[in-house]
Amino acid sequence: xxxxxxxxxxxxxxxxxxxxxxxxxxxxxxxxxxxxxxxxxxxxxxxxxxxxxxxxxxxxxxxxxxxxxxxxxxxxxxxxxxxxxxxxxxxxxxxxxxxxxxxxxxxxxxxxxxxxxxxxxxxxxxxxxxxxxxxxxxxxxxxxxxxxxxxxxxxxxxxxxxxxxxxxxxxxxxxxxxxxxxxxxxxxxxxxxxxxxxxxxxxxxxxxxxxxxxxxxxxxxxxxxxxxxxxxxxxxxxxxxxxxxxxxxxxxxxxxxxxxxxxxxxx
Amino acid sequence: xxxxxxxxxxxxxxxxxxxxxxxxxxxxxxxxxxxxxxxxxxxxxxxxxxxxxxxxxxxxxxxxxxxxxxxxxxxxxxxxxxxxxxxxxxxxxxxxxxxxxxxxxxxxxxxxxxxxxxxxxxxxxxxxxxxxxxxxxxxxxxxxxxxxxxxxxxxxxxxxxxxxxxxxxxxxxxxxxxxxxxxxxxxxxxxxxxxxxxxxxxxxxxxxxxxxxxxxxxxxxxxxxxxxxxxxxxxxxxxxxxxxxxxxxxxxxxxxxxxxxxxxxxxxxxxxxxxx
Numbered sequence: 001x002x003x004x005x006x007x008x009x010x011x012x013x014x015x016x017x018x019x020x021x022x023x024x025x026x027x028x029x030x031x032x033x034x035x036x037x038x039x040x041x042x043x044x045x046x047x048x049x050x051x052x053x054x055x056x057x058x059x060x061x062x063x064x065x066x067x068x069x070x071x072x073x074x075x076x077x078x079x080x081x082x083x084x085x086x087x088x089x090x091x092x093x094x095x096x097x098x099x100x101x102x103x104x105x106x107x108x109x110x111x112x113x114x115x116x117x118x119x120x121x122x123x124x125x126x127x128x129x130x131x132x133x134x135x136x137x138x139x140x141x142x143x144x145x146x147x148x149x150x151x152x153x154x155x156x157x158x159x160x161x162x163x164x165x166x167x168x169x170x171x172x173x174x175x176x177x178x179x180x181x182x183x184x185x186x187x188x189x190x191x192x193x194x195x196x197x198x199x200x201x202x203x204x205x206x207x208x209x210x211x212x213x214x215x216x217x218x219x220x221x222x223x224x225x226x227x228x229x230x231x232x233x234x235x236x237x238x239x240x241x242x243x244x245x246x247x248x249x250x251x252x253x254x255x256x257x258x259x260x261x262x263x264x265x266x267x
Numbered sequence: 268x269x270x271x272x273x274x275x276x277x278x279x280x281x282x283x284x285x286x287x288x289x290x291x292x293x294x295x296x297x298x299x300x301x302x303x304x305x306x307x308x309x310x311x312x313x314x315x316x317x318x319x320x321x322x323x324x325x326x327x328x329x330x331x332x333x334x335x336x337x338x339x340x341x342x343x344x345x346x347x348x349x350x351x352x353x354x355x356x357x358x359x360x361x362x363x364x365x366x367x368x369x370x371x372x373x374x375x376x377x378x379x380x381x382x383x384x385x386x387x388x389x390x391x392x393x394x395x396x397x398x399x400x401x402x403x404x405x406x407x408x409x410x411x412x413x414x415x416x417x418x419x420x421x422x423x424x425x426x427x428x429x430x431x432x433x434x435x436x437x438x439x440x441x442x443x444x445x446x447x448x449x450x451x452x453x454x455x456x457x458x459x460x461x462x463x464x465x466x467x468x469x470x471x472x473x474x475x476x477x478x479x480x481x482x483x484x485x486x487x488x489x490x491x492x493x494x495x496x497x498x499x500x501x502x503x504x505x506x507x508x509x510x511x512x513x514x515x516x517x518x519x520x521x522x523x524x525x526x527x528x529x530x531x532x533x534x535x536x537x538x539x540x541x542x543x
Contacts, residue, residue: 028406118505145289
């Protein structure tokens with residue numbers, strides 16, 4: 001479209017303003033994690049690494065970080081296994097009810113998290129004997145499946161099925177074909193999907209609140225609990241920066257592994 | 268015959284093998300829980316022990332649907348979700364138009380990455396960032412609207428904006444070189460082309476983005492605790508009651524579910540759901 005110079009500049013200005021709106025708050029948190037002021041006076045009167053030391057020696061933060069990593073790893077592994085199988089079915093087969101299955105996979109993140117959370121809470125507390133570490137993993141895996149399905153489906157659609165057909169025609173069993181032909185081609189996308197699932201699980205709080213066993217604390221739960229305690233504020237800032245870095249880093253890696261589009265369609 | 272029969276049967280068997288694990292999981296850990304949620308809304312609570320009594324009662328559902336206090340909360344929550352969605356559209360269209368129509372082909376993927384990355388930064392941290400930003404002695408100073416509904420709409424808009432930018436960008440990007448150029452070739456001025464060609468065609472993209480901006484705002488209870496002052500949304504009522512009166516919390520949770528189901532049914536006609 002041939003836009004006038006004025007229109008181009010207007011759009012440039014608007015885009016710059018929106019991008020500033022997107023990034024300024026994140027920069028603010030990052031700066032405050034190094035600020036010498038306990039009350040986040042603005043602009044920061046000086047910079048220090050003191051809060052990072054305080055966070056590193058904080059028992060609550062460390063335990064929560066370990067729990068978060070364990071939950072995210074377990075949820076990501078389950079999501080990768082279930083999501084890969086489902087994406088093969090959704091892309092390679094045409095069957096009655098395919099749209100319904102796609103919708104079912106998407107629902108756990110398209111419906112408000114509080115609905116997913118309290119629904120799982122009623123099942124676990126009323127029928128399955130209460131909340132544990134396991135219920136927390138189940139809750140996370142449920143909303144992570146869609147990420148892996150999206151990532152693997154995108155790759156499967158770009159791959160033609162001729163290599164698989166050739167393998168089957170040449171007498172390989174479906175299992176051998178999967179192991180030697182399909183999986184090697186999918187590996188990057190699956191690892192990418194797993195990383196995205198890890199990132200999604202790592203900073204989730206709503207479903208976590210409703211499915212975590214008593215005494216279990218993930219990093220987001222720790223932050224939320226300490227958010228309103230003024231003397232914890234500097235350590236909360238550090239935990240927040242750690243949380244952002246640990247969830248954004250896998251996304252960056254996933255993007256490199258799956259060729260640029262990872263996480264673009266659905267968080 | 269037997270070979271043909273095998274060929275017919277084996278793909279079906281393989282399909283079943285691929286689909287069953289995920290379907291079992293989502294059935295057991297998503298559909299069954301939703302059924303439990305619905306059923307629990309019709310149970311009672313022992314007011315002394317807080318335990319769920321498995322006797323059928325419509326008390327909670329009737330209370331939620333008739334008590335003006337809860338209906339007012341529904342209206343407020345829906346109003347916040349509508350406001351957030353509208354503000355997201357207003358902010359997303361210029362940025363998406365810039366990305367698709369002004370930025371060069373090499374800048375585009377970088378811009379997409381810039382828009383997507385914050386989605387992966389913790390929801391909680393971003394909400395918290397706004398709490399700091401809007402604090403009375405914060406960086407915004409006198410410009411800050413303070414903690415309240417304006418702050419809630421602003422913060423939720425901030426949180427869900429990328430969900431709106433991406434489909435709108437994909438929508439405008441898809442029109443480049445076809446409709447937009449045709450309009451220009453036929454003599455439409457850029458602004459006329461934008462108003463009469465781009466905007467009407469953006470409907471499905473905006474609807475796709477709105478599924479997330481609307482749904483995620485509807486169920487929120489954390490942002491309003493962070494920046495909403497003493498105000499409450501539907502999610503807060505669920506959150507405040509789920510450990511002491513699960514049937515009542517379940518009945519309240521049905522409200523966002525109903526609103527969302529109605530919303531999804533309404534926008535299904537635009538074809539937006541295929542774009543998610």
